[in-house]
Amino acid sequence: MPSMAQGGRLRDPTENPNKLHDRKLDAFSGKQNLAQHRKSLPIASVEKRLMDEVRHNDTLIIVGETGSGKTTQLPQFLFNAGFCRDGKTIGITQPRRVAAVTVAKRVAEECGVELGQRVGYSIRFEDATSISTRIKYMTDGLLLREALLDPYLSRYSVIIVDEAHERTVHTDVLLGLLKNIQRARSKSFNDRVNIEKNKENNGTLSDKDNGVFLKQCQSRKFPPLKLIIMSASLDARGFSEYFGGARAVHVQGRQFPVDTFYTHHAEPDYLDAALITIFQIHLEEGPGDILVFLTGQEEIESVERLVKERLQQLPEGSRKLLTVPIFSALPSEKQMRAFRHAPAGFRKVILATNIAETSVTIPGIKYVIDPGLVKARSYDPVKGMESLIIVPISKSQALQRSGRAGREGSGKCFRLYPESEFDKLEDSTKPEIKRCNLSNVILQLKALGVDDILGFDFMDKPSRASIVKSLEQLFLLGALTDECKLSDPVGRQMAQLPLDPVYSRALILASQFNCLEEMLITVAMLSVESIFYGPREKLEEARTAMRRFSSPEGDHLSLVNVYHASDELLDKRMVGLSKEKKDKILSKWCKENFINSRSLRHARDIHSQIRGHVEQMGLRVASCGDDMLQFRRCLAASFFLNAALRQPEGTYRALASGQVVQIHPSSVLFRAKPECIVFNELVQTNHKYIRNISRIDYLWLSELAPHYYCTQN
Numbered sequence: 034m035p036s037m038a039q040g041g042r043l044r045d046p047t048e049n050p051n052k053l054h055d056r057k058l059d060a061f062s063g064k065q066n067l068a069q070h071r072k073s074l075p076i077a078s079v080e081k082r083l084m085d086e087v088r089h090n091d092t093l094i095i096v097g098e099t100g101s102g103k104t105t106q107l108p109q110f111l112f113n114a115g116f117c118r119d120g121k122t123i124g125i126t127q128p129r130r131v132a133a134v135t136v137a138k139r140v141a142e143e144c145g146v147e148l149g150q151r152v153g154y155s156i157r158f159e160d161a162t163s164i165s166t167r168i169k170y171m172t173d174g175l176l177l178r179e180a181l182l183d184p185y186l187s188r189y190s191v192i193i194v195d196e197a198h199e200r201t202v203h204t205d206v207l208l209g210l211l212k213n214i215q216r217a218r219s220k221s222f223n224d225r226v227n228i229e230k231n232k233e234n235n236g237t238l239s240d241k242d243n244g245v246f247l248k249q250c251q252s253r254k255f256p257p258l259k260l261i262i263m264s265a266s267l268d269a270r271g272f273s274e275y276f277g278g279a280r281a282v283h284v285q286g287r288q289f290p291v292d293t294f295y296t297h298h299a300e301p302d303y304l305d306a307a308l309i310t311i312f313q314i315h316l317e318e319g320p321g322d323i324l325v326f327l328t329g330q331e332e333i334e335s336v337e338r339l340v341k342e343r344l345q346q347l348p349e350g351s352r353k354l355l356t357v358p359i360f361s362a363l364p365s366e367k368q369m370r371a372f373r374h375a376p377a378g379f380r381k382v383i384l385a386t387n388i389a390e391t392s393v394t395i396p397g398i399k400y401v402i403d404p405g406l407v408k409a410r411s412y413d414p415v416k417g418m419e420s421l422i423i424v425p426i427s428k429s430q431a432l433q434r435s436g437r438a439g440r441e442g443s444g445k446c447f448r449l450y451p452e453s454e455f456d457k458l459e460d461s462t463k464p465e466i467k468r469c470n471l472s473n474v475i476l477q478l479k480a481l482g483v484d485d486i487l488g489f490d491f492m493d494k495p496s497r498a499s500i501v502k503s504l505e506q507l508f509l510l511g512a513l514t515d516e517c518k519l520s521d522p523v524g525r526q527m528a529q530l531p532l533d534p535v536y537s538r539a540l541i542l543a544s545q546f547n548c549l550e551e552m553l554i555t556v557a558m559l560s561v562e563s564i565f566y567g568p569r570e571k572l573e574e575a576r577t578a579m580r581r582f583s584s585p586e587g588d589h590l591s592l593v594n595v596y597h598a599s600d601e602l603l604d605k606r607m608v609g610l611s612k613e614k615k616d617k618i619l620s621k622w623c624k625e626n627f628i629n630s631r632s633l634r635h636a637r638d639i640h641s642q643i644r645g646h647v648e649q650m651g652l653r654v655a656s657c658g659d660d661m662l663q664f665r666r667c668l669a670a671s672f673f674l675n676a677a678l679r680q681p682e683g684t685y686r687a688l689a690s691g692q693v694v695q696i697h698p699s700s701v702l703f704r705a706k707p708e709c710i711v712f713n714e715l716v717q718t719n720h721k722y723i724r725n726i727s728r729i730d731y732l733w734l735s736e737l738a739p740h741y742y743c744t745q746n
């Protein structure tokens with residue numbers, strides 16, 4: 034991409050005027066190139082037709098190939114067609130934060146405006162918008178939160194639900210909610226029209242005057258809400274039926290071709306196959322960066338290490354390969370590294386989870402490697418247990434992945450499985466709402482005033498069993514009253530916190546147990562992927578390092594110890610040092626202690642954000658000091674639904690679900706095996722492992738959660 038105009042940059046008085054002239058020319062040709070690029074996109078040729086469709090249909094479904102220009106261009110078309118008159122905004126939702134941020138940046142650049150002015154984005158904990166923002170990209174979860182404050186979403190004239198095929202739980206809830214809002218706004222609009230008509234003209238207008246009158250009303254305060262559902266790979270018929278026969282249009286044509294290759298046979302070790310493919314491309318193919326889809330942080334970090342090791346075995350001249358990881362637990366500024374160009378002469382290999390699967394354009398990507406797997410949520414409503422499992426992707430995900438190549442030129446996609454396997458994949462991904470714990474969603478719906486959850490108009494209804502189980506869980510956590518209404522203040526406070534209800538409840542309880550400091554740290558540390566890291570070749574060293582922080586009481590306290598140790602380091606040794614210097618010292622300390630510095634930094638970031646939330650809510654932030662008994666009692670009171678008892682043969686029985694589980698070897702309690710524990714996570718591999726565990730006293734359960742344990746166990 035050519036370099037862009039540097040809006041608002043001050044001129045250096047010592048600068049050679051010829052250089053300045055050159056820069057202006059660069060900026061000018063950059064703008065021209067962008068304008069040309071926009072015109073060349075397949076969607077550009079149907080702008081007028083699309084705008085007519087939007088004017089004539091309150092709900093429209095748009096299907097167009099990946100890279101055809103839907104996400105970046107449609108909002109600009111709508112803006113130019115006058116949909117932001119009277120200060121209204123066009124909202125575009127994305128399932129992922131990284132897409133909302135990068136697309137907003139791109140569109141601001143295309144419009145020649147500063148990000149945060151006419152074009153902006155808003156994601157959890159980060160807002161780059163202002164009162165002048167008219168095109169706003171955001172996550173679907175964030176729009177749901179906005180509806181809590183503005184139930185009619187009255188500032189929006191159009192809402193585009195992008196990448197609807199992903200069917201995230203937030204997208205699905207949003208679809209149902211938007212349907213209701215659209216109906217309410219149309220009704221309110223019609224009522225207003227009638228009232229005004231009667232007021233001004235005694236209800237008598239000629240057809241022509243009536244048309245003019247309607248137009249006037251439309252541009253007034255409360256126009257009906259236009260809804261656009263968009264994707265490259267969605268089941269248009271299903272969506273159309275859900276929206277009462279809404280019109281669907283197809284945008285033909287893709288920008289550049291992508292050749293797809295399959296393996297001859299199934300690969301027994303997909304990580305090894307990915308590694309071989311990376312080096313084959315690097316050594317045999319022409320210029321262009323590589324994007325590899327992996328299933329999670331641990332996998333990404335292990336492939337990153339292996340790539341670096343293998344590079345050392347290559348002749349010096351072939352070593353110019355740069356690995357860049359991107360996954361959701363990585364802080365935003367680190368994620369953005371993937372979007373920067375590689376240094377001259379280097380090839381970039383991006384190791385990504387499905388965070389880079391839809392919407393994003395990563396500059397330079399010409400090759401995609403797709404092992405065909407994803408880590409997905411799975412939920413057992415009978416046992417009330419959620420777990421993460423690695424499963425094959427759907428055809429629509431495979432299409433999205435290959436669509437990440439071919440955005441700036443032709444591309445190649447290497448699927449690490451035979452074509453016959455592709456044919457067997459499901460067409461589309463099973464909606465997340467059918468495979469996750471619904472307590473978070475139900476809490477939000479209740480806060481939005483939707484009381485009849487079983488009767489809510491979901492596009493795909495979750496099973497009755499899973500709704501009932503989640504309602505029961507919320508009731509047990511104190512968020513719902515006996516009448517199944519949101520409780521006040523607990524339920525309301527829980528709905529305000531952008532966390533899983535169990536964690537929100539833990540924070541509220543901790544303020545009563547005088548250990549909110551410790552619980553804030555725990556929740557932040559549990560919100561990132563593993564803090565400790567143990568490479569296979571240095572496992573013993575890593576275990577010794579971990580012992581420095583481990584507490585005999587369990588993993589929660591060990592995590593608090595790590596956090597406090599990092600606090601001490603930052604407080605004592607770093608007064609007056611620059612941010613870079615501090616970062617270096619922290620990284621060195623993490624390396625020496627086998628702590629994942631990325632995860633720790635991210636946890637520190639989350640900690641300060643949720644601390645802000647609880648302070649705003651007026652919760653008392655106090656520390657229990659050395660009184661760890663208090664903190665452990667609070668853990669028992671918070672996580673009582675995940676309590677387990679040791680069995681004679683050393684396994685555990687989860688009290689709520691009756692499942693037999695084992696302590697994960699990474700837990701500090703792996704050997705100690707206390708009699709009674711609470712845990713936070715169930716990981717399903719060939720065993721059912723539990724992680725993040727603390728020792729508790731069995732008697733605390735009936736004392737601290739009598740509503741559950743005095744009646745059930």
Ligand SMILES: Nc1ncnc2c1ncn2[C@@H]1O[C@H](COP(=O)(O)OP(=O)(O)OP(=O)(O)O)[C@@H](O)[C@H]1O
Nearest residue numbers: 099100101102103104105106139265392394440441
């Ligand atoms: N950040 C960026 N840097 C460079 N080029 C970009 C960027 N964002 C978009 N583009 C260009 O604009 C084209 C259209 O992108 P856009 O995201 O609008 O397509 P789309 O139809 O929404 O694709 P998808 O269905 O994959 O989300 C891309 O193919 C690419 O050429």
